[in-house]
Structures are given as structure tokens and as C-alpha cells.
Amino acid sequence: MLPPLDHIPREIASLGDYEAAARQRIDPAAWAYLNAGAGDEWTMHENVSAFSRLPLRTRVLRSMQGASTATSLFGCTLDSPILIAPTAYHRLAHPDGEQATVLAAGATGTAMVVSTQASLPLEDLAAAAAGPLWFQIYIQPDRDFTSALAERAEAAGYRALVVTVDAPVNGLRNAEARAGFALPPDIRPVNLNGMRMPDQDAAIRALLFGTPVLDHAAIWDDLGQLRARTRLPIIVKGIACPEDATLALQCGVDGIIVSNHGGRVLDGMPASIDLLPAVVEAVNGWVPVLMDGGIRRGNDVVRALALGAQAVLIGRPILHALATAGALGVAHAIRVLRAELELAMALTGCRTLEDIGRHCLHGSSLAQIWPFDRTDDLCLDPER
Numbered sequence: 001m002l003p004p005l006d007h008i009p010r011e012i013a014s015l016g017d018y019e020a021a022a023r024q025r026i027d028p029a030a031w032a033y034l035n036a037g038a039g040d041e042w043t044m045h046e047n048v049s050a051f052s053r054l055p056l057r058t059r060v061l062r063s064m065q066g067a068s069t070a071t072s073l074f075g076c077t078l079d080s081p082i083l084i085a086p087t088a089y090h091r092l093a094h095p096d097g098e099q100a101t102v103l104a105a106g107a108t109g110t111a112m113v114v115s116t117q118a119s120l121p122l123e124d125l126a127a128a129a130a131g132p133l134w135f136q137i138y139i140q141p142d143r144d145f146t147s148a149l150a151e152r153a154e155a156a157g158y159r160a161l162v163v164t165v166d167a168p169v170n171g172l173r174n175a176e177a178r179a180g181f182a183l184p185p186d187i188r189p190v191n192l193n194g195m196r197m198p199d200q201d202a203a204i205r206a207l208l209f210g211t212p213v214l215d216h217a218a219i220w221d222d223l224g225q226l227r228a229r230t231r232l233p234i235i236v237k238g239i240a241c242p243e244d245a246t247l248a249l250q251c252g253v254d255g256i257i258v259s260n261h262g263g264r265v266l267d268g269m270p271a272s273i274d275l276l277p278a279v280v281e282a283v284n285g286w287v288p289v290l291m292d293g294g295i296r297r298g299n300d301v302v303r304a305l306a307l308g309a310q311a312v313l314i315g316r317p318i319l320h321a322l323a324t325a326g327a328l329g330v331a332h333a334i335r336v337l338r339a340e341l342e343l344a345m346a347l348t349g350c351r352t353l354e355d356i357g358r359h360c361l362h363g364s365s366l367a368q369i370w371p372f373d374r375t376d377d378l379c380l381d382p383e384r
């Protein structure tokens with residue numbers, strides 16, 4: 001395995017280049033955890049390839065004076081609508097772990113979502129932050145522990161809670177099984193230290209009868225209760241259909257992330273970008289809708305915003321950049337993606353993020369995924 005780089009060579013020009021560089025620097029079993037998807041990885045690949053079915057529509061000779069990618073979300077001012085998705089165990093990718101990612105996020109004006117399963121204490125990460133951090137929560141079998149975790153995040157200065165609801169059970173991790181992945185003893189979910197595990201009976205029943213331990217899985221009431229226990233904005237992550245978006249709104253959430261968990265939970269789900277329009281339609285502007293899954297180019301950010309996302313999150317590319325060159329790599333990867341976004345905005349005639357709309361996409365491609373009778377108003381307004 002190669003060591004991390006201390007500079008960025010010119011051969012690394014895109015997020016895809018980071019994937020190739022990272023593969024040479026991560027132990028194969030850890031790679032299977034950090035990069036794989038569930039089952040046959042159809043959804044994971046679909047997340048990326050679906051973007052290429054949305055051709056962009058250019059506009060020319062439009063003024064770009066004062067152009068900007070800046071935005072604001074849940075009281076956080078951000079340099080761009082690109083955020084760092086929560087991913088577990090950054091120390092599997094680089095010895096500095098989340099500490100390096102937090103540093104890079106601050107240096108680039110990017111909000112980072114720290115995972116419940118971070119490999120470093122959430123308080124230490126907050127102390128190192130120079131920009132906004134949000135904390136991702138899995139509602140744990142021990143609900144009191146979950147509330148205490150939310151309180152710790154609030155006390156440490158995290159600006160929002162991202163509650164992930166799409167992984168009540170681990171996905172079918174065939175790649176991890178084949179590679180024999182196990183967490184090394186020195187890399188642990190340290191923020192879960194002291195948590196009580198579900199009762200032994202349920203664990204034994206699961207072993208004997210093959211039923212998953214779902215007795216303690218979160219339900220909508222739990223989300224409502226967490227809402228009542230924290231002042232932080234709650235953003236629910238892992239919404240994939242309009243019915244669940246509506247239920248989330250009824251629980252009083254402040255934002256929604258459309259996500260299929262990077263294709264790591266249920267292989268066979270559609271690409272995230274294909275799930276987005278129906279959720280946006282259901283939410284109808286009540287709260288911001290974000291999305292993640294498969295964003296690899298600035299063009300993809302424009303496509304997601306064109307379909308109604310207010311911002312996007314990136315997962316694996318951050319881990320690839322971290323493994324390749326630590327904090328420097330992550331900061332560079334974010335800069336590369338942002339520069340691509342600026343280029344795509346200039347060529348689609350969008351001076352600000354508010355200018356991005358469905359008119360940035362060719363109408364014929366939209367008919368596939370926009371199930372509403374609105375395609376007629378797509379491209380006709382010359383001012384848009």
C-alpha cells in the first residue's frame with residue numbers, strides 16, 4: 001500500500017482521480033467497507049450513471065457579474081451548496097481521521113456532517129472546527145442514550161442534527177464479507193461508548209430463528225420525541241418517497257435529505273436523483289430538500305439543484321481524498337468540485353444558485369422522472 005501524499009500531483013484533476021489514488025492507499029478489506037455498496041451494487045452504480053441521463057441545457061451571453069455559489073442553510077452561511085455527508089470511521093482512510101476532514105471543511109467554507117460512528121470524539125472535532133458542523137444521529141436502541149448524544153452535540157456547538165432513518169438494519173454487505181472486513185481494535189465508534197445494548201433475549205432469538213433484531217428499531221414517534229427534546233434543527237436523512245416526506249413534515253422536521261445511503265442498504269432502489277422530484281413535489285417548499293448519492297461532478301450539482309434540491313452532500317469522494325492526501329486532499333477535492341460547479345453555472349447561464357432551475361435540463365430527459373404535468377413550462381421563459 002502507498003502512503004498518503006503530501007502534495008497534490010497534477011494527475012489528480014477530478015474526484016474520479018481521487019478514487020483511483022485512494023484504492024492504492026487503503027487496505028483491501030477496509031476498501032470493501034469504505035467504497036462498496038449493498039448486494040450487487042446496482043443502486044450504487046445507478047446513483048452515478050443516472051446523472052448522465054439528464055443532459056444540460058446551455059444559455060449564452062448572460063451577465064455573470066457578481067456571480068456566486070454562496071448559500072445559507074439552517075442559519076449556516078456556506079461558500080457553496082456542497083456539504084460533506086456523514087460517513088463512519090474516517091480513521092480507516094487516514095490516521096488523522098475526522099480531524100483532517102473537519103480541518104478541510106473549515107478551510108473551504110463547507111459544512112460537514114459528523115457521523116454517529118465517527119472514530120474520534122464529537123467534542124474534539126467541534127473544538128477543531130473552523131466552520132459549521134452538523135451531527136448525524138442513528139436513533140439507538142437505548143433512546144435515553146440517543147437523547148444524551150443529541151444534547152452532547154448541541155452543547156459542543158453542532159448547528160443541526162441529521163437523523164438517518166434508512167438503515168434500521170445493515171445492508172447486504174457482500175463485498176465486506178468476501179474481503180473479511182472487521183473493524184481494527186483501535187478504530188471504534190467512540191461516541192457510542194457507554195451505550196447499553198439491546199436485551200440479550202432479542203439477540204438470542206435473532207440467532208436462533210434468523211429474525212433481524214428489529215424490536216428496537218426507530219419509528220416515527222421516536223423522531224417526534226427527538227424533535228421535542230432538542231432546539232437544534234432536525235434534518236431527516238434517507239427519505240425516498242413522497243409519503244415518508246409528508247410524515248416527516250408532520251413530525252416537525254426542518255429539512256429532508258433524499259438519499260438511498262449511497263446504495264449501501266437496499267440494492268435495487270432507484271438512483272437518488274430519480275427519487276428527488278417526487279419528494280420535492282410533496283414537500284412543496286415547506287422545508288429545504290437536500291440530496292446525496294452519486295455526485296461526482298459540478299454538473300451533477302447543477303442537475304440536483306435543477307430538480308429542486310437546495311444543496312447536495314458527497315460521501316465516498318471525501319473518503320477517497322482523505323486517504324490520498326489527508327486534509328489537503330479533502331480541501332482540494334472540495335475546491336475541484338466547486339470550480340466545476342462554477343463552470344457549469346456559467347455555461348448554463350446561472351449567476352447565482354437561485355437562477356438554477358428545471359430550465360437547465362433538456363425537457364425530453366425530464367419526462368422520464370418528472371411524473372407531473374409541468375414539463376410544458378420548462379424551457380419557455382426567456383428570462384430564466
Ligand SMILES: Cc1cc2nc3c(=O)[nH]c(=O)nc-3n(C[C@H](O)[C@H](O)[C@H](O)COP(=O)(O)O)c2cc1C
Nearest residue numbers: 034085086087088115164261262293294314315316
Ligand atoms: C463508508 C461509508 C460510511 C457511511 N456512514 C454513514 C453514517 O455513519 N451515517 C449516515 O447517515 N450515512 C452514512 N453513509 C452514507 C452517506 O452519508 C451518503 O448517504 C452516501 O455516501 C452518499 O453517496 P456517495 O458516496 O455516492 O456520495 C456512509 C457511506 C459510506 C460510503
Ligand SMILES: CCCCCCC(=O)C(=O)O
Nearest residue numbers: 088117167168169170264
Ligand atoms: C445498522 C447500520 C449501521 C451502519 C453504520 C455506518 C453506515 O451508515 C454505513 O456503513 O453505511
